[in-house]
Amino acid sequence: MEWVLNTLPRYDVFLSFNNEDTRYSFGGYLYNALDQKGFKILMKDNGYEEDGDQQISSQSLVTAIEKSRLSIIILSENYANSSLSLDELVTILDFMKTRNQLVWPIFYKVEPTDIRHQKNSYEKAMNEHENKYGKDSEKVKAWRSALFEVANLKGWHLKYGYTQAFFFLKLCI
Numbered sequence: 001m002e003w004v005l006n007t008l009p010r011y012d013v014f015l016s017f018n019n020e021d022t023r024y025s026f027g028g029y030l031y032n033a034l035d036q037k038g039f040k041i042l043m044k045d046n047g048y049e050e051d052g053d054q055q056i057s058s059q060s061l062v063t064a065i066e067k068s069r070l071s072i073i074i075l076s077e078n079y080a081n082s083s084l085s086l087d088e089l090v091t092i093l094d095f096m097k098t099r100n101q102l103v104w105p106i107f108y109k110v111e112p113t114d115i116r117h118q119k120n121s122y123e124k125a126m127n128e129h130e131n132k133y134g135k136d137s138e139k140v141k142a143w144r145s146a147l148f149e150v151a152n153l154k155g156w157h158l159k160y161g162y163t164q165a166f167f168f169l170k171l172c173i
Helices: 026-036 058-066 083-099 112-116 121-133 138-151 162-172
Strands: 011-016 068-075 102-108 156-158
Touching: 011 026, 011 058, 011 083, 026 068, 058 068, 058 083, 068 083, 068 138, 083 102, 083 138, 102 138, 112 121, 112 138, 121 138
Parallel strands: 011 068, 068 102, 102 156
Antiparallel strands: none
8 A cells, every 4th residue: 555645744753663573562662652742753554564575665665754853763683684674774864864864773682783794683684685686786785884874873772671771761752
């Protein structure tokens, strides 16, 4: 289903995370906390979605991010498994550079160095993308570059999960 995002109001926050490991934990809690404070939030479940092999158009993705003032990226163990999450990341970083949009990375139970150098789960995910799209694929190169770049941004490092995330939410919202 294609959403016509041009008719939607401007959003305060575009929330990027992998549904696989944060939708029903930290990502969901962050969404609810922001929503309760009156922020307009756009994420996969409330503005557009990825449904198996049927992915949203790249223009819808760009428009969704463009209509947001801030992008929060929750980088978790399985974030790089999703090609849609990686496409979001590339677009977010492009708007950060070209339109000075705010970007806040949250390193949730992952080390920024694992993302920067694509080690552990990030290495495995990127190798799988290379197998699917080709080692010299421009898409995979862009994803690798974006992961390196986002890992070098200042953000929050939540190593311990729920307890630390709870305090983070209380302090920030």
